[in-house]
Amino acid sequence: xxxxxxxxxxxxxxxxxxxxxxxxxxxxxxxxxxxxxxxxxxxxxxxxxxxxxxxxxxxxxxxxxxxxxxxxxxxxxxxxxxxxxxxxxxxxxxxxxxxxxxxxxxxxxxxxxxxxxxxxxxxxxxxxxxxxxxxxxxxxxxxxxxxxxxxxxxxxxxxxxxxxxxxxxxxxxxxxxxxxxxxxxxxxxxxxxxxxxxxxxxxxxxxxxxxxxxxxxxxxxxxxxxxxxxxxxxxxxxxxxxxxxxxxxxxxxxxxxxxxxxxxxxxxxxxxxxxxxxx
Amino acid sequence: xxxxxxxxxxxxxxxxxxxxxxxxxxxxxxxxxxxxxxxxxxxxxxxxxxxxxxxxxxxxxxxxxxxxxxxxxxxxxxxxxxxxxxxxxxxxxxxxxxxxxxxxxxxxxxxxxxxxxxxxxxxxxxxxxxxxxxxxxxxxxxxxxxxxxxxxxxxxxxxxxxxxxxxxxxxxxxxxxxxxxxxxxxxxxxxxxxxxxxxxxxxxxxxxxxxxxxxxxxxxxxxxxxxxxxxxxxxxxxxxxxxxxxxxxxxxxxxxxxxxxxxxxxxxxxxxxxxxxxxxxxxxxxxxxxxxxxxxxxxxxxxxxxxxxxxxxxxxx
Ligand SMILES: Nc1ncnc2c1ncn2[C@@H]1O[C@H](COP(=O)(O)OP(=O)(O)O)[C@@H](O)[C@H]1O
Ligand SMILES: [Mg+2]
Numbered sequence: 001x002x003x004x005x006x007x008x009x010x011x012x013x014x015x016x017x018x019x020x021x022x023x024x025x026x027x028x029x030x031x032x033x034x035x036x037x038x039x040x041x042x043x044x045x046x047x048x049x050x051x052x053x054x055x056x057x058x059x060x061x062x063x064x065x066x067x068x069x070x071x072x073x074x075x076x077x078x079x080x081x082x083x084x085x086x087x088x089x090x091x092x093x094x095x096x097x098x099x100x101x102x103x104x105x106x107x108x109x110x111x112x113x114x115x116x117x118x119x120x121x122x123x124x125x126x127x128x129x130x131x132x133x134x135x136x137x138x139x140x141x142x143x144x145x146x147x148x149x150x151x152x153x154x155x156x157x158x159x160x161x162x163x164x165x166x167x168x169x170x171x172x173x174x175x176x177x178x179x180x181x182x183x184x185x186x187x188x189x190x191x192x193x194x195x196x197x198x199x200x201x202x203x204x205x206x207x208x209x210x211x212x213x214x215x216x217x218x219x220x221x222x223x224x225x226x227x228x229x230x231x232x233x234x235x236x237x238x239x240x241x242x243x244x245x246x247x248x249x250x251x252x253x254x255x256x257x258x259x260x261x262x263x264x265x266x267x268x269x270x271x272x273x274x275x276x277x278x279x
Numbered sequence: 280x281x282x283x284x285x286x287x288x289x290x291x292x293x294x295x296x297x298x299x300x301x302x303x304x305x306x307x308x309x310x311x312x313x314x315x316x317x318x319x320x321x322x323x324x325x326x327x328x329x330x331x332x333x334x335x336x337x338x339x340x341x342x343x344x345x346x347x348x349x350x351x352x353x354x355x356x357x358x359x360x361x362x363x364x365x366x367x368x369x370x371x372x373x374x375x376x377x378x379x380x381x382x383x384x385x386x387x388x389x390x391x392x393x394x395x396x397x398x399x400x401x402x403x404x405x406x407x408x409x410x411x412x413x414x415x416x417x418x419x420x421x422x423x424x425x426x427x428x429x430x431x432x433x434x435x436x437x438x439x440x441x442x443x444x445x446x447x448x449x450x451x452x453x454x455x456x457x458x459x460x461x462x463x464x465x466x467x468x469x470x471x472x473x474x475x476x477x478x479x480x481x482x483x484x485x486x487x488x489x490x491x492x493x494x495x496x497x498x499x500x501x502x503x504x505x506x507x508x509x510x511x512x513x514x515x516x517x518x519x520x521x522x523x524x525x526x527x528x529x530x531x532x533x534x535x536x537x538x539x540x541x542x543x544x545x546x547x548x549x550x551x552x553x554x555x556x557x558x559x560x561x562x563x564x565x566x567x568x569x570x571x572x573x574x575x576x577x578x579x580x581x582x583x584x585x586x587x588x589x590x591x592x593x594x595x596x
Contacts, residue, residue, distance in 0.1 A: 124482075126497075126503075139488040139492050
């Protein structure tokens, strides 16, 4: 049932009604969280969460602050392994390999080489623009200058930054604006050709113009790579994502095609959150 | 009176002074008093520094009336206490440079590696145990280290690696000074590395970097400005360290860069001479100030270089 409230929301979000109706949940699975639990020491932060991640689609995670979106995202590249006391339970399957990313025998470094991440606040390294983008290749032991130069250029082009920086590749990345720094970080993540890109509120520290360019970039990137994005901005979820998952207090409440979820959430909780946020 | 004070005090004059206003007035006065005391203390420090420089320059001026700057800077014999005194500062400079150079060659790599280990690798409890111990080591007086060099390290070196080493030499005190300033380099560098935000490390790990790669390629460059500061302070301390050399290096001004020989450094000469009773105003007495000024200029040079390097590497997170 499409409530009046929801219809108003859609109008405000500029979603054409034709798009907003009936889409099948199809596609190839790239990854899937299965009964995933996560603990920060004694704190149970993710409770039995399940989520499919479709290949070359954008999946958005929404929900109130503190509900576990970042925690969930950071399971995918085993970021939690960096801190003592953290514990995973359940599985995150990666396809087509059919390996469980969380298996203790799987090397987290291996995982991070295939699944890259872009953070909330741009975090370039104290290096030149070029060396920032080349970083992933260098830590993988790539020495061939030609190959590195080629990948750096490609990554910067994919991050829509090449034209702006091609004459100043040797300048420190810190000299760039916030939006440009975030695109350097995206280029850095792309240079190693990851299978999945994780974005944790990538535009929350940026102005509207930089935000728009990053959103455009995300829409372009899904041609090549599977994307999982956390966002606190519902309009952004609607603009960039194909699928959306709503989380609340460590639980994954509802998952569906973005348009379906926004027009006609199945769960009352989701609807309350959406109307609360839009209304 | 600043404009702000005027605004504050004006209404008090022609309104009824309530208890609240009184409290405010009292607080205002109290703050004024505290500010003045702080300013006074700061002025004492500044005045002392100015006085030291003035005395150094003044006494040195007397010295340079008798000895030409040319002889001072190029002479290779320093024998102010002999019948026929010679005032070439090079032997003292060579001793200082040799000792400080060896000490830094020990202290900088060891200190940096210790800092990297403590900041990036050590488990919490190791860091919490080792850091206070390092800071304690910093507090051990130089005399103790001096006798350690003279009575333990030199004999040890003579018995093992260097049978021909004389009892007084520059090597042992230099090595000991090096070890002595490791904690200093380590703790200042470690502070700088710990100040590097976690988000930067996470960026590196997220690219598939190992702990070592993250420490060496990201954290260390990000902390460069603080690490350089640690190096400059270490260099100043190595050059200025007195007691260890005075005790273990022999107090013989000797124009050589060979650490196996005995020699004196600038500071060692200063303690040696100030122990004797040189008449105030004599040339020997004034020579202390001339070499002291030389040392001050050397240290100033380090600090300027360090300042420049820090600016060059200053990182904004
Ligand atoms: N390092 C941590 N240790 C303990 N609790 C944490 C840690 N990080 C996050 N949490 C808690 O886990 C919950 C989910 O946090 P997070 O995933 O950051 O939420 P979100 O990204 O949705 O805002 C919150 O209650 C938060 O307080
Ligand atoms: Mg978050």
